[in-house]
Amino acid sequence: MTTTIADIKIPDSKLALGAAELLREHGNDLLWNHSHRVYLFGALQGANNGVKYDSELLYISALFHDLGLTKHYSSPDKRFEVDGANAARDYLRSHGVPEESSRLVWDAIALHTTIGVAQYKEPEVALIYSGVGYDVMGENFESLTEEVRGQVVTAYPRNGFKNKILPAFLEGFKHKPETTFGNIKADVCAMLLPGFKPTNFCECVLHSPWKE
Incomplete structure (x- = not known):
């Protein structure tokens, strides 16, 4: 059965469902709800602004965007955003998705915390960035009505998200804090x-090695 929340359809293709299964397997309720809110908030802002985007790619980007924080996908030396992007690209390639689509998803995930850049990229990249900003920091909060926000949060509850997400971030990269430079x-x-x-x-x- 198709799920629609705030007039936004949750993709239910085989590719989308497979990605959701990976998030369920390797993530937790915090990431599950957050990732779905990111998709919905990004899609809603896209709809409000008349932006055309690929909903399946947007959804898969949202599902993978924080999977680099999990033990299964975390590398010893890369930014967690890159770990998630690499995992998504591998998943898409294994299902025969065109390289251009895989690249879009990679960019959307890898750049989702890159302020001042992601919002100027392709719609899928910009909308993941917007969805993350909306859910995590309340950016452009009034662009969606209280009723719409309520529909999203009822479907995918926050459950103290503000106080839980920062420790969850740290848990994902405390073994490689040097990757947070810049x-x-x-x-x-x-x-x-x-x-x-x-x-x-x-x-x-x-303190570079240049002798000047």
């Missing part, structure tokens, strides 16, 4: 990881 997740390490000292770009420049 991105917003360094703030998570600074707040929650004892003894963390962020890499400073200016020090990298001034």
Whole structure:
């Protein structure tokens, strides 16, 4: 049976259902609900702005966007966003999805925390970024009505999301905090990881091996 929430259809193709099964297997309720809210909030903002997008690719991007935080997909040395993007690309390639579509999904996931860039990319990339920003930080909060927000949150509850997501982020990359250099997740390490000292770009420049 097709599920529609706030007039947005949840994709139910074989490809979409397979991706959902992976999130169920390797994620948890926090990531399940958050990922679906990201899809819905991104799709709703796209609909409000008359943006044309591939709903299946948007949905799969949302499902994989935080899977790089999980033990199954986490690498020892890459940003969690890249781990999730690589996992999604492997999944799509294994199902014969065209390379251009796989690239779009890879970009949507890899760039979903990249402020000032992702919103200028293709619709699927920009809408994942918008959906994440809406759910995590309440960006453009008033662009959706309270009624619409309520429909989404009723279907996929927040359940104290504000206080749970930051520790969940840290759990996903506390073994490789150096990967947060130059991105917003360094703030998570600074707040929650004892003894963390962020890499400073200016020090990298001034202490480079160049003899001047």
